[in-house]
Amino acid sequence: MGMPNIVEVKNLNAAYGQSKVLFDINLYIKPNERVAIVGRNGAGKTTLQKCIASLLHPTSGSVIYNGTELVGKQPYEVARMGLKYIDQDKHVFLDLTVRENLELSSYATGDYDWDKVFKHFPKLKILIDRKGAYLSGGERQMLMIGRAILGDPKVLLIDEPTEGLAPSIVDDLVTTFHELSKNCAIMTVGQNLSFVSRVAERVYAMKEGRLVAEVTDKADIKNNAYCEYL
């Protein structure tokens, strides 16, 4: 028998005021799986991740994480339970150093084992006294992920991880994501199809607030076959 799903989204709907944005979303994530959601600007990718992480309240539907209903919980509770969302805008604390950024996360999680952060991102050790404001986009992404893996989450939702990053940094992230998924499931959303083809084991195509296809075939993922649905 396969492992039970770590995340299950059922009949999820979401709206901003009167405008409906997500329509009957059904999806799942297996433990340690790497899943991607692809879709054009405004398709609803960020909204979906925020609903899963309880940063937005869906109008209806259910998000089951590790057997527990998340809808109605506070975002910090969800994060503490081991499901973390990393936003699109690479928000690190600009006035704080890398060390202080990590300390905040350690304080929140009780996890002071920074070796696991440096194992994935040795560069952060070198930059430890640098303020967030002086980090490059790639370094900020490392810090965001480094902060998120403290507390040993079981699921990372990562919004547009490659946006604005140099190709060589994107190559490093491909390796990082494979390594990270030994310890947790990862769901990325984005439009970088080359990255998706190298990282994802399963791809959902999203269009105008609906999941319109699920692609599992390796060759189809490699060839970005899901593009026809977008």
Ligand SMILES: Nc1ncnc2c1ncn2[C@@H]1O[C@H](COP(=O)(O)OP(=O)(O)OP(=O)(O)O)[C@@H](O)[C@H]1O
């Ligand atoms: N705070 C908000 N208030 C009102 N409408 C919003 C808000 N945020 C997003 N929307 C709308 O909801 C829809 C989905 O947006 P969302 O940001 O989830 O899409 P996305 O797929 O993440 O897009 P992108 O690729 O540009 O990041 C869009 O039509 C957007 O204009």
Ligand SMILES: [Mg+2]
């Ligand atoms: Mg988005």
